[in-house]
Amino acid sequence: MAKINGFRNILINLGIILFFIVLSYAYLSPLLEGKVLRMDDIEHHKGMSKELVDYREKTGEEAVWTNSMFGGMPGYMISVVYPGNLGRYVAKPIRKIFSTASFLILYLIGFYVLLLSLKVNRWLSVAGAIAFAFSSYFLIILGAGHMSKANAIAWLAPVIAGVLLAFRGKPVAGTLLFAAAFSLELLSGHLQITYYGFLMIALLGLVELIFAIREKMLPAFFKSLLFLLAGAVIAIGMNFSRLYTSWEYSKETIRGPSELTSNSENKTSGLDKDYVVQWSYGIDETLTLLIPNFKGGGSLINPGVDSESFRALQSQGVQNPRQTIQAVSMYHGDQPGTSGPVYVGAIVIFLFVLGLFVLKGRIKWWLVSATVISIVLSWGGNIMWLTSFLLDYLPFYNKFRAPSMTLVIAELTIPLLGIIGLNDILAGKVDKKIWLNGLKWSFVITGGVSLLFAVMPGISGSFTNATDAMRFPEWLMDSVIADRKSMFRADAFRSFLFIALAAGALYLWQAKKIKTVPLVAVVGVLILVDLWAVDKRYLNNDNFVPSRQAENPFPITPVDQAILQDKDLYYRVLPLQNPFQDARTSYYHKDIGGYHAAKLRRYQELIGHHIQPEMQRMVAGLQAGSSIDSVFGQLPVINMLNARYIIFDLKQAPIRNPHPLGNAWFVSDFKMVGNADDEIKAMESFNPEQTAIVDQRFMQHVQGVTVAKDAAGSIELTEYQPNYLKYNYSAATEQFTVFSDIYYDKGWNAYIDGKPVSHFRVNYVLRALVVPAGNHTIEFKFEPKSYYTGNKVSYASSFLLLLAILGYAGVQVRKRKALLKDNGEDE
Incomplete structure (x- = not known):
């Protein structure tokens, strides 16, 4: 019987994984037509990595350094293969088989595993996986091409699952899961997401320690902790080459300290403070977790032709109003711009609040504290007194920018707490009076807030931000505000409706009008419908292009052809159009500019102090009609960087600099x-x-x-x-x-x-x-010794984990055989 049940469980889990695969491809259906996502960051990556990839394909070796960007820089964070981590033989085939859908599939499977590790009902775990995976930000970053970030997010849930298992009496199994998942998390190469995962684990460890002291279980706590530390050492060892090179390089980048003393109050031992907080979530913008269009959605969302703004454009006689309306942004939040809001789902927020009423113990306090910290940290520059303190004193915090990204923690903890709370209710672990009282108040709080905003949208604010006056003429502003208000009201009522349906389903269940499995199905479908519809606003079929178009995102232009006629071994090119935020030139040439978030600090300082001022002098001199010889003779830094060609128009011949100093x-x-x-x-x-x-x-x-x-x-x-x-x-x-x-x-x-x-x-x-x-x-x-020595450590650590997993599996097989024998069953 045990053998049959075990086989049945395997088949059910395989069926659920198949369902996750089908669901992922249903959302990303153009993949089945051979299309691919057009992703800005992936296009940039192809430009910045071209020289490294070409060298790898030609020689079978790693160059580790590229001269195609910023005059030259290490390729550690661009495109370098670290062969010592054998985990890449797991990650790479998944990506190759499932393409972009692999990230959504891993979101679903990872959270499903996390919920199962907490003994949540299997079918409710499926609903919870949907709630996590379809959180809007996780889909938006796919459209933007932030694949390393998406990959890191996908492995967070299994990492947490391993830690929880270790602290729940399974130190060996938990540690092996933790080590394997953590090694893949680090392999993703997005240390900012990994850092936020570490903050979650640190909070979990603190809560576990407090409860271990209270319950006099310190020996068990420290046993689990030691096992997990051993797992962490193995996972770090597997990624030692990547981490060692990144650590060594980071000290020389804009994430390391500057030697310049000017503007010292803005500096940290990492990134400058004003650079860190550029993308800070507005305090009131946090309500996008509940109402997606609380701040108008994304920067590229416009009101359309059936709007007050369009009619205002027509009444003013604006030529081609259909084109002009596309520049009317509905976003009115505090960030410089955004691809879309962080929306975890109205029903998910409702379940989270319900969980606050019904859950008790360590899991609740861990998830609540992590959620609060996540939200507060996301405010960044809007609470600069706290952010500045953390940048100065919290280890490594100043190495990362965009505080809004800390909301990935809340996007994990909010559905986790909500699903655990609902599981306890359905399992009969919560007194009926308590959870019905929680149902009432969670509906009043979340549904009531949504309905209040729908009825009185004006209480949410002015529907404007600091940049509106520069973007819109006064005669258009009233219409823009009206459209933003209408959009907000519709979404607020939408959130109320979903919350009312979920609360109603729960009420019918307690009245025994609906059974548990149908209830879970209804809640799961409602969550999926809610999130799917919002996600499609930002990642839909329009984001896909034929694969041939994505293979070379930078078709060769006349200026490229002209420059490539020069067969000298090595010279540099300077584009005048967006030179330091575009990797197009790097695809074909050795670029003085480029696109990368971790360029060398000294080079960044050279850009600010000399390259950009020289570019301005160059443009001014050429526009004034000065001779090319006299203009370029006054550009010492550009000349010492061997800038032989200047690109000013992709369709015209380049300007040849008569004064580059050569190699x-x-x-x-x-x-x-x-x-x-x-x-x-x-x-x-x-x-x-x-x-x-x-x-x-x-x-x-x-x-x-x-x-x-x-x-x-x-x-x-x-x-x-x-x-x-x-x-x-x-x-x-x-x-x-x-x-x-x-x-x-x-x-x-x-x-x-x-x-x-x-x-x-x-x-x-x-x-x-x-x-x-x-x-x-x-x-x-x-x-670089850090790369070659690091790979040796990575190989050794990979084999150690592999041996540990095989050993553990062997022990479990022997135990199972012994159990079957004791029960009189055949092997």
């Missing part, structure tokens, strides 16, 4: 400065062709050097790979040589005639060498 050159002088402030200031008026600016910390490299530029000498790049540069050098005397490549001492090594030599930094970001007289071969090789 390397000799200087006749150097200037010693005391610190970063002096170094970046000295570059306001210097000629990089003649002078190098050296920070005093590199004094030992130039002591005793007599700089005498050999006009007859030469240095020529003869071989180029992303991670390898080779030069032929010839000079009659020792030469102070500057290279137009980015200095990064955590992996770049210099060699003269095959022997390692020390190089140093000049001109804030470039490399330099003092090369002896004669004929020499100079090589630069990118050989």
